[in-house]
Amino acid sequence: MKSLILTVALTSAVFASSFNKSDVAPVTNELYKKECGSCHFAYQPGLLPSKAWNKMMLNLSNHFGSDASLEEEDYLSISRYLNNNSAEKFMNYKRSAKIVDSLRAGEIPESISKTPYIIKKHRDIKASLITQKEVKGIFNCTACHTTAQKWIYGESDVLIPNYGKWKD
Amino acid sequence: MKLIITILSLFSISFASVADEYLLTLAKQAKSENPKFSGFDTKRGESVFTSKHIGKKGKEISCTSCHGNDLNKVSKNYFTTKEIEPLSPKANPKRFSDIKTIEKWIRRNFNDVYNREGTTLEKGDVVTYIINK
Numbered sequence: 379m380k381s382l383i384l385t386v387a388l389t390s391a392v393f394a395s396s397f398n399k400s401d402v403a404p405v406t407n408e409l410y411k412k413e414c415g416s417c418h419f420a421y422q423p424g425l426l427p428s429k430a431w432n433k434m435m436l437n438l439s440n441h442f443g444s445d446a447s448l449e450e451e452d453y454l455s456i457s458r459y460l461n462n463n464s465a466e467k468f469m470n471y472k473r474s475a476k477i478v479d480s481l482r483a484g485e486i487p488e489s490i491s492k493t494p495y496i497i498k499k500h501r502d503i504k505a506s507l508i509t510q511k512e513v514k515g516i517f518n519c520t521a522c523h524t525t526a527q528k529w530i531y532g533e534s535d536v537l538i539p540n541y542g543k544w545k546d
Numbered sequence: 547m548k549l550i551i552t553i554l555s556l557f558s559i560s561f562a563s564v565a566d567e568y569l570l571t572l573a574k575q576a577k578s579e580n581p582k583f584s585g586f587d588t589k590r591g592e593s594v595f596t597s598k599h600i601g602k603k604g605k606e607i608s609c610t611s612c613h614g615n616d617l618n619k620v621s622k623n624y625f626t627t628k629e630i631e632p633l634s635p636k637a638n639p640k641r642f643s644d645i646k647t648i649e650k651w652i653r654r655n656f657n658d659v660y661n662r663e664g665t666t667l668e669k670g671d672v673v674t675y676i677i678n679k
Contacts, residue, residue, distance in 0.1 A: 415628075416628075416630075417623055417626055417628055418623070418626040418628050419626075419628065439657075440602070443602055443603035443604075443625075444602060444603070444625070444654070444658055445602060445653070445654040445655075445657035445658055446654065447650075447653070447654065448650075449646065449650065511627075512627065513627075514625070514626065514627055517626070518626060518627060521627065
Protein backbone atom coordinates (compact mmCIF):
# COMPACT_ATOMS: atom_id res chain seq x y z
CA MET A 379 0.00 0.00 0.00
CA LYS A 380 2.73 2.36 1.02
CA SER A 381 4.56 1.78 -2.24
CA LEU A 382 1.37 2.33 -4.22
CA ILE A 383 0.85 5.70 -2.57
CA LEU A 384 4.46 6.55 -3.27
CA THR A 385 4.09 5.55 -6.93
CA VAL A 386 0.94 7.62 -7.35
CA ALA A 387 2.56 10.58 -5.66
CA LEU A 388 5.67 10.31 -7.80
CA THR A 389 3.69 9.91 -11.02
CA SER A 390 1.54 12.92 -10.30
CA ALA A 391 4.62 14.94 -9.41
CA VAL A 392 6.20 14.04 -12.74
CA PHE A 393 3.00 14.97 -14.58
CA ALA A 394 2.63 18.21 -12.68
CA SER A 395 6.10 19.34 -13.66
CA SER A 396 5.87 18.42 -17.34
CA PHE A 397 2.30 19.54 -17.94
CA ASN A 398 1.13 23.02 -17.05
CA LYS A 399 -2.54 23.78 -16.82
CA SER A 400 -1.93 27.43 -17.51
CA ASP A 401 -0.85 28.45 -21.01
CA VAL A 402 1.92 30.71 -19.86
CA ALA A 403 3.74 31.27 -16.56
CA PRO A 404 1.94 33.74 -14.25
CA VAL A 405 3.07 37.31 -13.56
CA THR A 406 4.87 37.30 -10.23
CA ASN A 407 6.56 40.70 -9.99
CA GLU A 408 4.72 43.48 -8.15
CA LEU A 409 6.79 46.31 -9.63
CA TYR A 410 6.10 45.00 -13.14
CA LYS A 411 2.37 44.77 -12.38
CA LYS A 412 2.34 48.31 -11.01
CA GLU A 413 4.46 49.99 -13.66
CA CYS A 414 3.29 48.18 -16.78
CA GLY A 415 -0.18 47.24 -15.62
CA SER A 416 -1.25 50.87 -14.96
CA CYS A 417 -1.92 51.53 -18.62
CA HIS A 418 -2.57 48.09 -20.06
CA PHE A 419 -2.96 44.43 -19.20
CA ALA A 420 0.22 43.19 -17.48
CA TYR A 421 1.18 40.68 -20.18
CA GLN A 422 2.89 37.52 -18.98
CA PRO A 423 6.64 37.80 -19.74
CA GLY A 424 6.38 34.33 -21.30
CA LEU A 425 4.52 35.82 -24.26
CA LEU A 426 7.71 37.20 -25.86
CA PRO A 427 11.35 36.14 -26.09
CA SER A 428 13.91 38.23 -24.20
CA LYS A 429 15.28 39.85 -27.37
CA ALA A 430 11.84 41.33 -28.05
CA TRP A 431 11.39 42.57 -24.47
CA ASN A 432 14.83 44.17 -24.57
CA LYS A 433 14.05 45.95 -27.84
CA MET A 434 10.82 47.28 -26.37
CA MET A 435 12.47 48.39 -23.13
CA LEU A 436 15.06 50.42 -25.07
CA ASN A 437 12.33 52.70 -26.41
CA LEU A 438 10.06 53.31 -23.42
CA SER A 439 9.90 57.08 -23.97
CA ASN A 440 8.00 56.27 -27.17
CA HIS A 441 6.15 53.10 -26.19
CA PHE A 442 3.62 52.55 -29.00
CA GLY A 443 3.19 56.32 -29.09
CA SER A 444 3.04 56.89 -25.31
CA ASP A 445 5.66 58.01 -22.83
CA ALA A 446 6.25 55.02 -20.55
CA SER A 447 9.72 56.07 -19.37
CA LEU A 448 10.92 54.74 -16.01
CA GLU A 449 13.40 55.74 -13.34
CA GLU A 450 16.73 53.96 -13.83
CA GLU A 451 16.30 51.59 -10.86
CA ASP A 452 12.80 50.53 -11.93
CA TYR A 453 13.94 50.18 -15.54
CA LEU A 454 16.74 47.80 -14.50
CA SER A 455 14.53 45.81 -12.15
CA ILE A 456 11.76 45.31 -14.73
CA SER A 457 14.26 44.48 -17.49
CA ARG A 458 15.78 41.82 -15.27
CA TYR A 459 12.36 40.35 -14.49
CA LEU A 460 11.37 40.21 -18.17
CA ASN A 461 14.67 38.61 -19.13
CA ASN A 462 14.47 35.97 -16.42
CA ASN A 463 10.91 35.00 -17.35
CA SER A 464 10.78 35.37 -21.13
CA ALA A 465 9.17 32.85 -23.47
CA GLU A 466 12.28 30.89 -24.54
CA LYS A 467 12.99 30.07 -20.88
CA PHE A 468 9.50 28.63 -20.34
CA MET A 469 9.06 26.31 -23.29
CA ASN A 470 7.15 23.86 -21.09
CA TYR A 471 4.24 26.31 -21.26
CA LYS A 472 2.11 25.83 -24.36
CA ARG A 473 1.73 29.44 -25.56
CA SER A 474 5.34 30.40 -24.85
CA ALA A 475 6.54 27.46 -26.95
CA LYS A 476 4.09 28.20 -29.79
CA ILE A 477 5.13 31.86 -29.92
CA VAL A 478 8.86 31.10 -29.92
CA ASP A 479 8.50 28.33 -32.51
CA SER A 480 6.53 30.59 -34.86
CA LEU A 481 9.31 33.19 -35.15
CA ARG A 482 11.56 33.14 -38.20
CA ALA A 483 15.31 32.89 -37.59
CA GLY A 484 16.56 36.24 -36.29
CA GLU A 485 13.06 37.75 -36.09
CA ILE A 486 12.57 40.17 -33.16
CA PRO A 487 8.86 41.07 -33.01
CA GLU A 488 7.76 44.62 -32.07
CA SER A 489 5.00 43.28 -29.84
CA ILE A 490 3.11 40.12 -28.85
CA SER A 491 0.45 40.95 -31.47
CA LYS A 492 3.12 40.92 -34.19
CA THR A 493 4.34 37.37 -33.58
CA PRO A 494 3.34 34.93 -36.36
CA TYR A 495 1.55 32.62 -33.93
CA ILE A 496 -0.64 35.38 -32.44
CA ILE A 497 -1.39 36.79 -35.92
CA LYS A 498 -2.41 33.33 -37.14
CA LYS A 499 -4.64 32.70 -34.11
CA HIS A 500 -6.56 35.95 -34.70
CA ARG A 501 -6.70 36.07 -38.50
CA ASP A 502 -10.29 34.79 -38.84
CA ILE A 503 -11.78 37.47 -36.60
CA LYS A 504 -13.52 40.27 -38.46
CA ALA A 505 -11.50 43.51 -38.35
CA SER A 506 -14.47 45.50 -37.06
CA LEU A 507 -14.69 43.26 -33.99
CA ILE A 508 -11.03 43.96 -33.24
CA THR A 509 -11.13 47.73 -33.80
CA GLN A 510 -14.45 48.31 -32.00
CA LYS A 511 -14.22 50.65 -29.01
CA GLU A 512 -14.58 47.86 -26.44
CA VAL A 513 -11.49 46.12 -27.82
CA LYS A 514 -9.38 48.62 -29.83
CA GLY A 515 -6.77 46.09 -30.94
CA ILE A 516 -5.21 42.64 -30.63
CA PHE A 517 -3.06 44.07 -27.81
CA ASN A 518 -6.11 44.13 -25.52
CA CYS A 519 -6.10 40.45 -24.43
CA THR A 520 -8.59 40.82 -21.59
CA ALA A 521 -11.25 42.41 -23.80
CA CYS A 522 -12.13 38.92 -25.12
CA HIS A 523 -9.99 36.39 -23.24
CA THR A 524 -11.97 36.26 -20.02
CA THR A 525 -9.37 34.11 -18.27
CA ALA A 526 -6.22 35.92 -19.48
CA GLN A 527 -5.62 37.17 -15.93
CA LYS A 528 -5.50 33.51 -14.88
CA TRP A 529 -2.92 32.78 -17.61
CA ILE A 530 -5.39 30.82 -19.73
CA TYR A 531 -5.95 31.76 -23.36
CA GLY A 532 -8.08 28.81 -24.51
CA GLU A 533 -10.79 29.30 -27.10
CA SER A 534 -13.57 28.12 -24.77
CA ASP A 535 -13.06 31.18 -22.56
CA VAL A 536 -13.22 33.71 -25.39
CA LEU A 537 -16.15 36.12 -25.33
CA ILE A 538 -16.00 38.85 -27.99
CA PRO A 539 -17.97 42.02 -27.16
CA ASN A 540 -20.99 42.50 -29.46
CA TYR A 541 -20.41 39.05 -30.91
CA GLY A 542 -20.32 36.35 -28.24
CA LYS A 543 -18.49 33.07 -27.94
CA TRP A 544 -15.85 32.30 -30.56
CA LYS A 545 -15.85 29.05 -32.55
CA ASP A 546 -12.96 28.33 -34.87
CA MET B 547 0.47 82.62 22.47
CA LYS B 548 3.71 82.53 20.57
CA LEU B 549 4.30 79.03 21.86
CA ILE B 550 0.88 77.87 20.67
CA ILE B 551 1.52 79.29 17.21
CA THR B 552 4.90 77.57 17.11
CA ILE B 553 3.37 74.28 18.15
CA LEU B 554 0.55 74.67 15.64
CA SER B 555 2.90 75.50 12.80
CA LEU B 556 5.14 72.57 13.67
CA PHE B 557 2.05 70.36 13.69
CA SER B 558 0.97 71.56 10.26
CA ILE B 559 4.47 71.14 8.84
CA SER B 560 4.76 67.57 10.01
CA PHE B 561 1.32 66.79 8.64
CA ALA B 562 1.73 68.64 5.34
CA SER B 563 0.66 66.30 2.58
CA VAL B 564 3.01 65.00 -0.08
CA ALA B 565 1.10 67.09 -2.63
CA ASP B 566 1.66 70.24 -0.55
CA GLU B 567 5.34 69.44 -0.32
CA TYR B 568 5.53 68.96 -4.09
CA LEU B 569 3.67 72.23 -4.69
CA LEU B 570 5.97 74.07 -2.30
CA THR B 571 9.02 72.92 -4.28
CA LEU B 572 7.35 73.96 -7.54
CA ALA B 573 6.37 77.34 -6.09
CA LYS B 574 9.99 78.06 -5.11
CA GLN B 575 11.07 77.12 -8.61
CA ALA B 576 8.33 79.26 -10.19
CA LYS B 577 9.38 82.24 -8.08
CA SER B 578 12.99 81.87 -9.18
CA GLU B 579 11.91 81.63 -12.83
CA ASN B 580 9.59 84.62 -12.54
CA PRO B 581 9.83 87.05 -9.59
CA LYS B 582 6.24 88.17 -10.30
CA PHE B 583 4.89 84.69 -9.60
CA SER B 584 2.06 84.98 -7.09
CA GLY B 585 0.84 81.43 -6.56
CA PHE B 586 -0.75 78.58 -8.47
CA ASP B 587 -4.25 78.90 -9.77
CA THR B 588 -7.09 76.38 -9.95
CA LYS B 589 -8.74 78.11 -12.90
CA ARG B 590 -5.55 78.01 -14.98
CA GLY B 591 -5.09 74.42 -13.83
CA GLU B 592 -8.53 73.52 -15.12
CA SER B 593 -7.60 74.84 -18.53
CA VAL B 594 -4.33 72.85 -18.50
CA PHE B 595 -6.35 69.73 -17.67
CA THR B 596 -9.31 70.12 -20.03
CA SER B 597 -7.83 71.86 -23.10
CA LYS B 598 -7.20 69.72 -26.18
CA HIS B 599 -3.83 69.30 -27.85
CA ILE B 600 -2.31 67.16 -30.56
CA GLY B 601 -0.62 64.58 -28.39
CA LYS B 602 2.33 62.28 -28.85
CA LYS B 603 0.28 59.83 -30.89
CA GLY B 604 -0.83 62.61 -33.29
CA LYS B 605 -4.40 62.55 -32.00
CA GLU B 606 -6.22 65.49 -30.44
CA ILE B 607 -6.67 64.66 -26.74
CA SER B 608 -6.81 66.28 -23.32
CA CYS B 609 -6.09 64.93 -19.84
CA THR B 610 -9.82 64.19 -19.59
CA SER B 611 -9.60 61.75 -22.54
CA CYS B 612 -8.22 59.20 -20.08
CA HIS B 613 -9.06 60.62 -16.63
CA GLY B 614 -12.65 61.57 -17.46
CA ASN B 615 -14.56 64.71 -16.53
CA ASP B 616 -15.32 63.63 -12.96
CA LEU B 617 -12.04 63.10 -11.13
CA ASN B 618 -13.82 61.33 -8.30
CA LYS B 619 -14.86 58.48 -10.59
CA VAL B 620 -13.16 55.53 -12.24
CA SER B 621 -12.30 56.18 -15.89
CA LYS B 622 -10.76 54.37 -18.85
CA ASN B 623 -7.52 54.79 -20.76
CA TYR B 624 -8.56 56.24 -24.13
CA PHE B 625 -6.10 54.11 -26.08
CA THR B 626 -6.09 50.79 -24.18
CA THR B 627 -9.47 50.77 -22.35
CA LYS B 628 -7.63 49.86 -19.13
CA GLU B 629 -9.50 51.05 -16.06
CA ILE B 630 -7.97 54.06 -14.28
CA GLU B 631 -8.71 54.64 -10.61
CA PRO B 632 -10.04 58.09 -9.64
CA LEU B 633 -7.38 60.81 -9.90
CA SER B 634 -8.69 62.98 -7.07
CA PRO B 635 -7.03 62.23 -3.71
CA LYS B 636 -10.44 62.89 -2.13
CA ALA B 637 -11.84 59.79 -3.81
CA ASN B 638 -8.59 57.84 -3.92
CA PRO B 639 -6.14 58.46 -1.03
CA LYS B 640 -3.35 56.62 -2.87
CA ARG B 641 -3.12 59.55 -5.29
CA PHE B 642 -0.42 62.17 -4.66
CA SER B 643 1.08 60.14 -1.83
CA ASP B 644 4.56 59.66 -3.33
CA ILE B 645 6.78 62.34 -4.93
CA LYS B 646 8.51 59.92 -7.31
CA THR B 647 5.16 58.70 -8.65
CA ILE B 648 3.81 62.25 -9.03
CA GLU B 649 6.88 63.34 -11.00
CA LYS B 650 6.77 60.24 -13.19
CA TRP B 651 3.15 60.71 -14.25
CA ILE B 652 3.42 64.48 -14.67
CA ARG B 653 6.40 63.94 -17.01
CA ARG B 654 4.77 61.12 -18.97
CA ASN B 655 1.32 62.63 -19.27
CA PHE B 656 2.48 66.09 -20.37
CA ASN B 657 4.46 64.32 -23.09
CA ASP B 658 1.41 62.25 -24.01
CA VAL B 659 -1.06 65.14 -24.20
CA TYR B 660 1.11 68.19 -24.97
CA ASN B 661 3.93 66.37 -26.75
CA ARG B 662 6.38 68.24 -24.48
CA GLU B 663 7.17 68.50 -20.78
CA GLY B 664 5.04 70.83 -18.65
CA THR B 665 6.33 74.19 -17.46
CA THR B 666 6.70 74.80 -13.72
CA LEU B 667 3.58 77.00 -13.77
CA GLU B 668 1.52 74.44 -15.70
CA LYS B 669 2.55 71.62 -13.37
CA GLY B 670 1.74 73.62 -10.22
CA ASP B 671 -1.57 74.87 -11.62
CA VAL B 672 -2.78 71.47 -12.78
CA VAL B 673 -1.84 69.71 -9.52
CA THR B 674 -3.60 72.47 -7.55
CA TYR B 675 -6.67 71.91 -9.72
CA ILE B 676 -6.64 68.11 -9.33
CA ILE B 677 -6.16 67.95 -5.56
CA ASN B 678 -9.03 70.39 -5.06
CA LYS B 679 -11.44 68.47 -7.28
